[in-house]
Amino acid sequence: MSLSGTRIEVMRYVGETIDASIDQFLKPIENYWQPADLLPDTTKESFLDEVKLLRESCRELSYDYIAVLVGDTITEEALPTYESWLMDMEGIDQGNPNSSWTRWIRSWTAEENRHGDLLNKFLYLSGRVNMHAMEVSTQYLISDGFDIGTSRDPYRNFVYTSFQELATNISHRRTATLAKQAGCNQLSKICGVIASDEMRHHKAYKEFVNKIFEVDPSEMMLALEDMMRKKIVMPAHFLRETGVKLGETFAHFSDAAQRLGVYTTMDYIEIAESLLLDWKIESIGDLNDKAQRARDYLMALPARLRRVADRTKIPALEYPFSWIAA
Numbered sequence: 001m002s003l004s005g006t007r008i009e010v011m012r013y014v015g016e017t018i019d020a021s022i023d024q025f026l027k028p029i030e031n032y033w034q035p036a037d038l039l040p041d042t043t044k045e046s047f048l049d050e051v052k053l054l055r056e057s058c059r060e061l062s063y064d065y066i067a068v069l070v071g072d073t074i075t076e077e078a079l080p081t082y083e084s085w086l087m088d089m090e091g092i093d094q095g096n097p098n099s100s101w102t103r104w105i106r107s108w109t110a111e112e113n114r115h116g117d118l119l120n121k122f123l124y125l126s127g128r129v130n131m132h133a134m135e136v137s138t139q140y141l142i143s144d145g146f147d148i149g150t151s152r153d154p155y156r157n158f159v160y161t162s163f164q165e166l167a168t169n170i171s172h173r174r175t176a177t178l179a180k181q182a183g184c185n186q187l188s189k190i191c192g193v194i195a196s197d198e199m200r201h202h203k204a205y206k207e208f209v210n211k212i213f214e215v216d217p218s219e220m221m222l223a224l225e226d227m228m229r230k231k232i233v234m235p236a237h238f239l240r241e242t243g244v245k246l247g248e249t250f251a252h253f254s255d256a257a258q259r260l261g262v263y264t265t266m267d268y269i270e271i272a273e274s275l276l277l278d279w280k281i282e283s284i285g286d287l288n289d290k291a292q293r294a295r296d297y298l299m300a301l302p303a304r305l306r307r308v309a310d311r312t313k314i315p316a317l318e319y320p321f322s323w324i325a326a
Ligand SMILES: [Fe+2]
Pocket: 076, 112, 115, 168, 198
């Protein structure tokens, strides 16, 4: 089947087909975790002792590790930017609260909202973070917004979210492993449960793109090509601190993540590769000439990125983040 109409028609059609399957990508609120389940209980007599243990368990976490965890937390805390962005996509009618798309965006936001909440509370208790400096960065980031190159196009946005959800799954998984190695099991569990949410979200967005490929393959291919040509920027790419230029703190955060191996250039390439594979880009039919050329570009992209990646150097110097407690 093919739909030759506008994005809005395609979104209406795909919205109807995903209605039944949205729930498989979400967890029931009542039975799933909340941040409080993974943190010391303030109503308990043992609260202060548990906090003491938590602080001790954080002592061995490295400088770069804390910096990366703060950057991850701020990225999660900028959720208002992401929700308002998605709600504004072409084909989304926020005035219709029962449509599958608005239901998905609200439920996704509700799940995501726990990530920043949980990480923020943990960092607050850890004693390793200058919370005021971190909160300044969070307020700046939400205030600065982002520029992810998708405009209001749902096709480009779903490429972006498919990519990003996998990127966050990888980075939270790695911070979980590193926390365990440093003897911080509670933090490891926290990062692990967040990572598993990100994987479900990744699968959902990937499925939305699959459905669009079924009905509008050429336009979907061109949208994917456009996003990959521009490169997928991180949602916190405008990250800054007091007295630091827009985006400059992000570069240092990204260097720290590379040094730690939490999120690297190779991960970027592997995510791109896995998306091409999962969306079966090589064998998608019914493409117009332009979309066929876009496919050729995409299929050759991972090898090209690998050649460039070999030449990229990661700065060895630690940068003095204002976020880290002295
Ligand atoms: Fe998240």
